[in-house]
Amino acid sequence: MTSKYGPWGIVAGGSDGIGAAFAHEMAARGLNVVLVARRIPVLEAFAEEIRAKHGVEVRTVALDLSASGALAELASVTSDIEVGLFVYNAGGDDFSTPFLDKDLATHLLLVHRNCDSVLEAAYRFGGPMVTRGRGGVVLVTSGAAWAGGATLATYGATKAFDLILAEALWAEWHASGVDVLSLVLGKTDTPSMRRVFDAKGEPYGEVADPADVAREALDHLGDGPTWIFGSPDPTGASPLGALSRRDAVLVMSRAR
Numbered sequence: 700m701t702s703k704y705g706p707w708g709i710v711a712g713g714s715d716g717i718g719a720a721f722a723h724e725m726a727a728r729g730l731n732v733v734l735v736a737r738r739i740p741v742l743e744a745f746a747e748e749i750r751a752k753h754g755v756e757v758r759t760v761a762l763d764l765s766a767s768g769a770l771a772e773l774a775s776v777t778s779d780i781e782v783g784l785f786v787y788n789a790g791g792d793d794f795s796t797p798f799l800d801k802d803l804a805t806h807l808l809l810v811h812r813n814c815d816s817v818l819e820a821a822y823r824f825g826g827p828m829v830t831r832g833r834g835g836v837v838l839v840t841s842g843a844a845w846a847g848g849a850t851l852a853t854y855g856a857t858k859a860f861d862l863i864l865a866e867a868l869w870a871e872w873h874a875s876g877v878d879v880l881s882l883v884l885g886k887t888d889t890p891s892m893r894r895v896f897d898a899k900g901e902p903y904g905e906v907a908d909p910a911d912v913a914r915e916a917l918d919h920l921g922d923g924p925t926w927i928f929g930s931p932d933p934t935g936a937s938p939l940g941a942l943s944r945r946d947a948v949l950v951m952s953r954a955r
């Protein structure tokens with residue numbers, strides 16, 4: 700792990716949920732980690748937990764990935780370390796509503812965090828990996844990327860952007876020794892997921908464990924371009940691929 704993806708890994712959105720599970724698993728495998736999130740007390744407490752449990756170096760960077768300039772700042776404060784693995788995890792949407800029920804500025808912030816900043820992370824941190832001929836980039840995406848769905852318009856569109864971006868970068872970079880993985884997830888038990896279901900007063904149903912997600916993704920970093928967690932055929936086609944686009948959209952809309 701450290702010779703191919705070390706000595707440092709960054710988790711963008713790395714203080715709770717799936718990002719925290721990635722940080723644990725990366726640290727357990729010997730990587731020093733940089734954790735990025737907005738809430739400083741949560742971030743610092745989690746960093747201390749990782750240090751105590753795994754004995755690796757941990758840096759925290761308090762940033763809002765929806766803000767312009769965030770990735771330039773992250774690159775600047777990590778310019779003294781070699782980053783061999785970048786996991787772009789932050790990306791959930793706590794407020795799933797019909798398109799016009801959300802104000803335009805909120806939509807645009809989601810697009811900035813889930814598209815602009817993801818692209819900028821891949822560019823700024825993937826470039827040096829390609830030059831070195833080793834490294835890994837994981838873009839966490841979602842089953843919402845398979846087709847459009849009511850109340851998922853902006854979220855699903857950003858996740859499709861991430862999926863396609865990762866696949867294209869895999870095609871460009873895998874021969875240079877840099878692994879890129881588009882990680883497609885279904886419902887996973889995180890604080891963000893709980894907020895969504897609690898707000899709707901709905902039961903969580905069957906949910907994946909973030910620790911299993913992180914472990915499996917790191918085990919399969921080299922099996923890109925796409926890994927569908929929980930699928931019987933994780934490198935296979937979209938589960939909606941046999942449907943017409945119209946039927947896929949209707950299925951996605953009913954699933955909400």
Ligand SMILES: NC(=O)c1ccc[n+]([C@@H]2O[C@H](COP(=O)([O-])OP(=O)(O)OC[C@H]3O[C@@H](n4cnc5c(N)ncnc54)[C@H](OP(=O)(O)O)[C@@H]3O)[C@@H](O)[C@H]2O)c1
Nearest residue numbers: 712714715716717736737738764790791841886887889891
């Ligand atoms: N959970 C699911 O059921 C599910 C299903 C499919 C796909 N996914 C995908 O899995 C990924 C992780 O989801 P998640 O449920 O763990 O929740 P999430 O809200 O995407 O991620 C939570 C982490 O990201 C940080 N974060 C959120 N917004 C940020 C921002 N603007 N700037 C900096 N950090 C930010 C949070 O800390 P702060 O709040 O302190 O900033 C926290 O560390 C997402 O990409 C999501 O699309 C999740």
